[in-house]
Amino acid sequence: MMVNTIGPSEDACPGACNRRYRDAWAAYTTAHTAWRSTCAALSGTAAQLLADVPEDEDLAPDAYDALFAIVLPEEPGRLPDPPDEPEVPFTAGEAVTASGANVWCPRCRRRIRAALVEIGDLAATLEAWADGHRGAASGEHIPTRRTTAPSPSPITDMLDALYGMLADVERQWREHAGHPPRPGRSRGGDARQRTLAYLLEQADRILDNPGSPRFGxxxxxxxxxxxxxxxxxxxVRRRPGRCPRCTWVNVLQTRDDGHIECRNCGRLMNEDEYQDDVVSVAGFDVVDETIAARAAS
Ligand SMILES: [Zn+2]
Ligand SMILES: [Zn+2]
Known part of the structure; x- marks a missing residue:
């Protein structure tokens, strides 16, 4: 039996930059598996027919003709061609000296670092909303106490799941890196920020690790x-981050036309500019300042 040992390159970055490349290889693998079963079925039928070919030399040629006609009606004597290998180019990961492996490309590394920062701020935004503080920005009154026990908020569930995931990664990485075990922390915004800060500090080392695609x-x-x-x-139309022009935090918001506007200096950005100029350059200082600014407002 033929074994398909061909696959996507191990040098390909596992990030979003190679989505088309991975899709092409997944489609190829499906087509290749189907091709192999077709070949196996045809071979099985041929073997059966061959066993039935009479030994009488006068009857054998007709039997062979019949066999080919049944097994390979279109191109007698040939099995179908295997599917073509994908020709989609890929972005290579950066060579990592220590492990000898190629993992992430520089762009995807930056994206993951930026995502760690943005997750902290988005989670804080959502938490403030779940706590009933969202009225502060819009002037809308949202009661913070209810007379009956509220059903668990989907946001709280989501943030719990987020924290569980982050804490697992931190625990595993500390074990792998030989760092002291995670200090015991109660769940909450502060614990989440500490875990994110640890992961951001370790991000380069984590991303050098060939086992990091799942994390990233x-x-x-x-x-x-x-x-x-x-x-x-x-x-919740406020967008996290520092205005690239006036450097204020807690001033960016999405307008109805989808543009992001600074409420302080009026700077306008589209979503791409916002991702490039605000999110990808953000550090934890932005998160801390934003939380402080919101608390003061
Ligand atoms: Zn990449
Ligand atoms: Zn501004």
Whole structure:
């Protein structure tokens, strides 16, 4: 039996930059598996027919003709061609000297670092919303106490799941890196920020590790999930980060036309500019200042 040992390059960056490349290889693998079963079925039928070919030399040629006609009706004598290998080019990961492996490309590394920062701020935004503080920005009154026990908020569940994931990664990485075990922390915004700060500090080493694709993709998926959650609420239109012109924090918001505007200096950005000029240059100082600014407002 033929074994398919061909696959996507191990040098390919596991990030979003190679999505088309991985899709092409997944389609190829499916087509190749189907081709192999077709070949196996044809061979099985041929073997059966061959066993039935009479030994009488006068009857044998007709039997062979019949065999080829049944097994390979279109191109007698040939098995179908295997599917073509994908020709989609890929972005190579950077060579990492210590492990000898190629993992992330520089762009995807930056994206993951930026995602760690943005996750902290998005989570804080959502937490403030879940706590009933969102009215502070819009002037809308949201009661913070209810007479009946509220059903658990989907946001709280989401933030709990986020924290669980981050804490697991921190625990595993500390074990792998030989760092002291995670200090015991109660769940909450502060514990989440500490875990994120540890992961950001360790991000370069983690991303050098050939086992990091799951971590990196998980972080990007969480960033996307939290971003969707903040966009899904019309009241939460504030966008995290520092205005690239006036350097204020807590001043960016999405307008109805989708542009992001600074409420302080009026700077306008589209989503791409916001990602490039605000999110990808953000550090934890932005998160801390934003939390302080919100608390003061
Ligand atoms: Zn990449
Ligand atoms: Zn500004």
């Amino acid at each position: 993709r998980g972080i990007l998926a969480w960033q996307a999930r939290l971003l969707r959650a903040t966009k899904s609420d019309p009241v």
